[in-house]
Amino acid sequence: MTEQHHYDESKIKTLSSLEHIRKRPGMYIGRLGSGSDPDDGIYILLKEVIDNAVDEYIMGCGKQIEIAVEATGRCRVRDYGRGIPLGKVVECVSVINTGAKYNTEVFQFSVGLNGVGTKAVNALSAQFRVCSFREGRYKQADFVCGELIQEEEGQSSEKNGTLVEFLPDQQLFPSFTFDLSYVDQRLWRYAYLNAGLRLALTCPDEAEGKAKKKLYYSEKGLPDLLERELDGRGIYPAIQHKEHALEFAFTHTDEYTENYYSFVNGTYTSEGGTHLSAFREGILKGVNEFSGKKYTGEDVRDGLVGILAVKVQEPVFESQTKNKLGNTDIRAWIVNAVREAVATHLYKQPETAEVLLSKVQRNERIRKELQTVRKEAKAQAKKVAFKIPQLKDCKYHPQRGNASKPGEENMVFITEGQSAAGSIVSSRDPMTQAVFSLKGKPMNVFGQRLDLLYKNEEMYALMQSLNVEDSVADLRFDRVILATDADVDGLHIRNLLLTFFLHYFEQLIRQGHVYILETPIFRARNKQKTIYCYSEREKDEAVAALKGESSGNVEVTRFKGLGEISPPEFKQFIGLDMRIQQVRIDNLAEVYGLLEFYMGKNTPDRRQYIMEHLTLRPV
Template sequence: MNVSVHNYDESKIKTLSSLEHIRKRPGMYIGRLGDGSNQDDGIYILLKEVVDNSVDEFIMGAGKRINITIEEDGWVRVRDFGRGIPLGKIVDCVSTINTGAKYNTDVFQFSVGLNGVGTKAVNALSSHFRVTAFREGRFASADFAQGVLQSKDEGETTEKNGTLIEFLADRELFPEFVYDPKYIERRMWRYAYLNAGLKLYLNKSLYYSANGLLDLLDKELDGENIYAPIYYKDPTLEFAFSHLDSYGENYYTFVNGTYTSEGGTHLSAFREGILKGINEFSNKKFINTDVRDGIVGTLAIKIKEPVFESQTKNKLGNTEVRSWIVNKVKDAVSSTLYKDTAMAERLIEKILRNESVRKELQSVRKEARAKARKVAFKIPQLKDCKYHPSKEKPSKEGEENMIFITEGQSAAGSIVSSRDPLTQAVFSLKGKPMNVLGQKLALLYKNEEMYSLMQALNIEESISGLRFDKVILATDADVDGLHIRNLLLTFFLHYFEPLVKLGHVYILETPIFRVRNKQETIYCYSEKEKVLATKKLQGRGSRQLAVETTRFKGLGEISPKEFKQFIGPDIRIKNVTLDSLSEVSKVLQFYMGKNTPERKQYIMENLVPVDQI
């Protein structure tokens, strides 16, 4: 390799402007780009950064309404009625890094955007960006293109005080992006729940909560809770929680209005405070797992200088928040239980049931582990990969590892032969897994296949031990394959719901048809794609070519050489998401429960003739 070491001089040193740096390294500021098909895609981060600024105005007592419009062509407009950016600083505030009032805690006490980057990133990553500020009968505006100032204007106005931000995400960076309404709606409701009294209008639809996190918890519980929620609120801390008759624990945590999907020090302190509060009231020494199993909680804190583990703010790192959160939660929980003895009795009963189940499981676990050790040191159905993320070294964007859960040896053989052994593992099911709906946790240890799957994922003790970034269900695109997919989803939702909630579970999409002539091959994922591909490859008029169409009945019919491209860089996977915890039990009961006549009637009423598909 010939590398010159003599041409390293002053001409090789480059200094990028702050906005040029954002465009060159967008992942450092918004996490990922994407096309809008994933809730963490960049276009949603851009929208969030702008709305966050408007919500900060409400938090500081200026403006109780935010109008948000998202056009079909991708244009976004956010108008708040806060104090408005000082007119002489609108250009600096949206284009110069480390400029903004959020460094001044007299003006913004509990802001998310302390790093002064948010709106600048939106500006830099937009093909068109316009900011207009209204203050005391005057306005000032500025237009930008890819972060570069194009024009300015100012004058008199009759508009109410506030700020209007308009932007169009740059299609050079976000090609063919589309805002998904369900992701936007979820974000709007979070803003509403976190800011009781704030009215958000999205394309004229109102999002409003009068009771804050209590409303969010009630929505998630949907009346299935064992006792009335324990609720507390002061200027810097708000929380609510109750228990369901289910496994696992679920929390929705926020810092200064931002959803921290990975939790952090505030969540660990919250859990510790609940345990201490219950033990103080009951004068017992319950352990954390018995207290937490079945819990659903919401938590929001406000701190002046939040430290997040990334720009996208998924996890809080401030250690100094622990002690005051633990003490406030402990005192609030014990005080509430002393005041409501009926509630306290139901809560203690739930914890005692959890304790009983745990003790029953101890002997079953011991027996299952001993049996597994006798069979083999390795999990027989697992073809592992070499790389696994850890807390010390988490995966980077685009470098995640994954495990494919597939049915039968033939399908597993195709994936094993074509996979990347560094980052892709395969777990092959021997047959259809059991329908676990309504089954006790002990079944996990008595069923060899379920136990092996749990061990392969390393989620027995905690979801945090998960050895893979993505758990991908790879089943055939036929009735049996879809049934196995539903059984696996039931398994995860019933026993390991947080795995789905945190976005680790995916569905692999593989082609149903292969359409080809002598010159070209097209793989089709639907009947519609097949029709279009056939027309394309046939040609027109007298020059029509012979076209061969193959229907893949199962994954095992796809050759390893072909399969490699379907699980390579262009892999098609769909993330399994939860709209609401309260919907999970209803959906599982309907599709997987013992209500066969009801399901049969539903199928009969919703059958679609083949010629209409």
């Protein structure tokens, strides 16, 4: 028997708690990443530590949390809660399934019920320190890559609480950096979800070259968050409700899609779950109970922006990263509580009720008008062709509502014109890569009614290709990739497409389906080597490198459009090394303001802005 088939007791391995986390980090924190994405692991590590500090506040212990993020990536979190019991400090940060959060007398509502959070931070950090202060004494433990190095204890004059310091391991997070805008967004969410909690962040100020301090505090909580997101676009004062384990606030805008921010025990559930579906149902039942009508969910919720926060003693999440809640036992309770609160508020606030019902009736009227337009559009489409002529489809598509496994995602490239489409079609993988080619510049749909989708042939074809007419959950692709030329016209087309998605199908962007393809602007080469460059800086560096390697001439080609890149070359730019940027929304109010300025009817203002910011480059 060969060595590779020799299977006995010696081949069985037992990993310690932290060794297993280091061996399989994706099981515990999802993706690793470099910090360029808000879901990257370094932010999950920081979140896990802050979560523990916030849990202390929820239990009524400590009203302030101090956070520091250094330029080196070292993080420090100090809370003023009860402090970890000194005899269990080491176990609480190094032994999985150890912690007080299994005890509902100590922590009634906690995210970290699996007993893994801080242990994962310890295991995935090059350096980790925990120090607990309790009743005039302290206990400190230091770890390196999850291994205990030293511990000490003694007298202390510090206030009760816990201090955690960690430096993510460069071997696991190569070249990582914290994007402070992502940290800022997370801390504001903590403040809005925990009215009265004060968070202080100390971080580097690149402009000043020194550390700066920022405070996060919300007096009202969720209503403050809703006001920040809408920036005055709500058509009536927010309907809000707060009780021990449930808090929500919502209003309507004059826009089309419905948008929600849902949280469980302080954690943002980006994919929703049973609590969100119950909230949506409760709003519908509350409106119908008050009005005595039988409005549809679509009519009641179109244009609604809502925020929901629930506290659950034993939350069941569909993954360790806690993006979606799975508890079914809370559904009936949330539906009834929301229904009663909404109906009661409408009875007490007749002016709000009048505006809300007017919005619902307008939604109903538009929906019925669209039914006729839809039938005409579909009938016309059948007469023209059974297939969508602009779409070169792929063979694989994910099942409804389920994303494909990592590495198996399918995608559609939206290109401008037949020339660019030809290069992608010739070099794509027909199993997972589809191409939709625009005939020209798409229409600017900002401020247009929904029926335009059915009257404009190209917009209708794009909607049908994506299969999002009835629901974004029906999307036929994991990724929608905008592939436009790297010139002024290409940028304009990209902005028009982004306006299309933001105006009609904002959830596609919110759920992370829309991307922008980066393709090289320059090709620098000599007889031995070819380098593709995505910026002027990369081109200059490539030319210098090629000249240093050889005494021959360096040829530089500027690609004016995607169609100028040959299919054999293009294949590498949409393969394993494809460079794409995910389109994200940080703030609803900012999105609307940007669209109104750049895509609205204020042409003189835009012209003035261009003239003031125009930069002339030397020829």
